[in-house]
Amino acid sequence: MPPVDFPPIFLLPTHLQPAELHRLEDSIPSLTYDIREAHLILGKISRTERAQFELRRLRLETEPVRDGGSSGHAEDVARQPAAAASVVSHQDSAPSPKRRRLSTSGAAQGLADAGHVGSPEIGGSADTVMVLKLSWLTDCLExxxxxxxxxxxxxxxxxxxSSSAPKPRKKHAPASAVTGILRLAAVDQQASEGKPASPFSSRSTSSGASLGHSQAHPPPTLVRESTSEHEVPLPRVPDYLHTTYSCQRPTPVNPPNAAFIDELKNIRTLRLLQGDQIGVRAYSTSIATLSAYPHTFQGPRELARLPGCGAKIVELYQEWRETGQTKETADAGSEPKMAVLQFFYDIWGVGDTTAREFYRKGxxxxxxxxxYGWTCLSRVQQIGVKYYDEFQVKIPRxxxxxxxxxxxxHGRKADAGFELAIVGGYRxxxxxxxxxxxxxxxxxxxxTLNLINKVVLGLEKGGFITHTLSLWTRNSERGQLPLPWRGEGSVRGTGFDTLDKAMVVWQSDGEPxxxxxxxxxxxxTVGCALLGWTGGTTFQRDLRRYCKREKGLKFDSSGIRRRADGEWVDIEGGGGEGAGSDRSPAPDMETAEKRLFAGLGLPWRRPEERCTG
Structure with missing residues (x-):
């Protein structure tokens, strides 16, 4: 069944658990994290008042659509099929030819009765928005x-x-990327003439501030650019940046714009500590795009062209370019609460939710x-507290x-044929x-059967492992046979594998x-293990999304399974059914990983090109 061609959708996190939220996000190919870009807003809510509250909370100012005297509320719109099905585009905002239209005869007839021609668009024009019950999405998918x-x-x-107070109704141009660039150019021209101007809305980045309030942080002004800067042609945006999945792009370990990317990572951490999972994923997407861009930014106009980098990212870039820091990180640096949350989050074994819980306890x-809480901590958290200072010290190559x-x-004490690859950030x-x-x-x-027990025991006796925190032997317990996938929710921990593994605390030669x-x-499955334990977080997230949506497969570090029947697929070669099974085992670990890329239809990316942040 072909995927449903949804219009731009923003998903409200209200009343959704993180696992359910991420599952729903993965099911929406047209998902946007910028509510201003959305045509539809979906949420686990049931009342008009709640819908309006959510829009206000997310700082999206709207006025009810009044068509033929309707209030724009659900009960009024229900009496007008034409209005319920669509918001008719303004004459100055043309609809996208790619947007799928409703084919139901009732909705089409509603427009015909109202004097309109053709089928209506779901979501209408760019300057209108509908808030729907979440069940619309699940029913569409079903x-x-x-x-x-x-x-x-x-x-x-x-x-x-957001930049305009209530005024007599005027036509507004669609908020497109082209409009934004033209706006930037106009502001640059005004700046060169000595006129103060800014293309950005007056949104405050501090939490709790709302649009339209007098205390909102004023928008930054663009740095004055010389005529010669405008005469320099902007470099071409590489084709690979227009791909949906970061696993298809080369993303170097040292990108040209690393300093600004680091600032965005700091903001992403603030979002995480605030419990804003939508913001975390949105910033991760932007960071991955900027990390893959191969040129040093010349100005805001260049950044505004990049996919996944909307007006908010351009605004942050402008702040950072002018002062070396964004207002959000500057404010957070002087806020005691954020410093405490960051401190707790740095404890190994403590996530953002637990950090906030520690703070709530005083x-x-x-x-x-x-x-006050030692006996309530898990063993992992107790170790994280005990060695807090030492775990903060980075490990040189x-x-x-x-x-x-x-x-x-120690592995070769069991057999001389063992091989090892260092993965993670080192690779x-x-x-x-x-x-x-x-x-x-x-x-x-x-x-490899039961090897993990032998290695850990030997390293403990040798005095290298001081604490064994977790030991998994599930793979050996099932005879190392590939485990079929049982569907969504069958294995806890998205993307986590079922390989034998040990998580330990190590000390050698007086080092921390x-x-x-x-x-x-x-x-x-060694290629899957290398691939799954090497890429950056967004690379891994997009790899799983790519396998799911484009190939109908389930990927994790212990193998690849078909989503249709859950059976393991041998892409690397060396045993079992599926692609690659007619080949001999890979001669080395990297070759196994390269076969995996080829079997998934992905271009080979060296480990140093998987640094999505």
Whole structure:
């Protein structure tokens, strides 16, 4: 069944658990994280008042669409099929030819009765928005087609530009990227004439501020650019940046615009600590795009052309370019709460949710955690508190290599044929790592059976492992046979594998205590292990999305399965059914990984090109 051609959709996180939110996001190919770009807003809500509240909370100002005297509320729109099905485009905003239209005769007849020609568009024009019940999406996915919106519609409004106060009605040009660039050019011209201007809305980046309030942070002005700067042609945007998936692009470890990207990463961390998962994913998408751009930015006009970089990113770039820091990170630096949340989040074993819980309990430092909550901590968190200062110290490449060498020597005590690859940030080319991740494998799969127990025991006796925090032996327990996939929700932890592994605390030669992960993979899936444990977070997320949407496959580090029947597919070669099974086992680990790229229809990317941030 072909995918449903949805219009731009914004998904409200209200009343959704993180796992459900991410699952729904993955099901929407037209998902946008900028609510101002959305034609439809979907949420787990049921009342018009709640829909209007959510729009206000997200700082999207609207006015109810009034067509033939209707209020724009669901109960009024239901009496007018034409209005419920669509907002008729303004004469100055042409509809996209690619947008799928409703084919239901009732909706089409509604427009015909109202004097309009043709089928209506779901979502209408760029300056209108509909808030629908979430069940519209699930019903569309279940039936494999767009459904009429009448019975799902909660609210229909016309977007009010944030920079304008209530005025007599005027026509507004569509908020497109082209309009934004022209606007930037106009402002540049005004700046050169000494006139103050800004193309950006007066949105404050601090939490709690709302549009239209007098205390909102004033918009930044563009840096004055000389005529010669405008005469320099902008470099061409590479074709690979127009791909949907970051796993299809080369993303170097040291991008030309690394300083600004680091600032965006800081903002993403703030979003994470605030519990804004939508914001985290939106910033991750923008960071991945900017990291893959091969040229140093010459100005805002260049950045505005890039996919996934809307007006907000351009605004942040302008702030950073003028002062070396965005207002959001500057404000956070002077806010005690954010400093405490960041401190707690840096404890190994403590996530953003737990950090906020610590703060709600009134804890402000490690002494509070130890005095008031020590017995409530997991063992992993207790270790994270105990070695907090040491775990903050980055691990240089030479020390990573030394640790890996010791692990390999203990593996080869079991058999001389064992091979090892250092994965994670080290393999991507980072100068320093936060922890050490290694993959052990052997061409003879009988040798990897129960190996993890032998290696960990030997390293403990040798005094290298001071604490074994987690030990998984599931792969050996099932005889290392590839595990079929049982459908969504069958394995907890998105993208997590079922390989044998140990997560330990390591110390050697008087060095600080280090975090080390030892992964053991049978040779038949060693390419998946390397691929799954190497790429940056967004690379891995997009790889799973690509496999799901484009190939109908389920990927994780322990293998690839067909979503149709859950069965394992041998793409690397070396045993079993499926693509690649007619070939001999790969001669080395990297060749197995290259076969995996080829089998998935992806261009080979060296590990140093998978640094999506």
């Amino acid at each position: 039936q494999g087609t767009l459904l009429p919106v009448e019975e799902y519609l909660l609210y229909q409004g016309r977007k009010i530009p 804890w402000r430092d490690l002494d509070d955690v130890v005095e 030479k020390e990573v290599e030394a640790i890996a060498g010791v692990i390999l020597s 991507r080319g980072k100068k320093e790592s936060g922890d050490v991740d290694v993959v052990l494998s052997h061409r003879d799969e009988s040798k 205590h280090r975090r080390v992960d030892i992964i053991v993979s049978p040779w038949r």
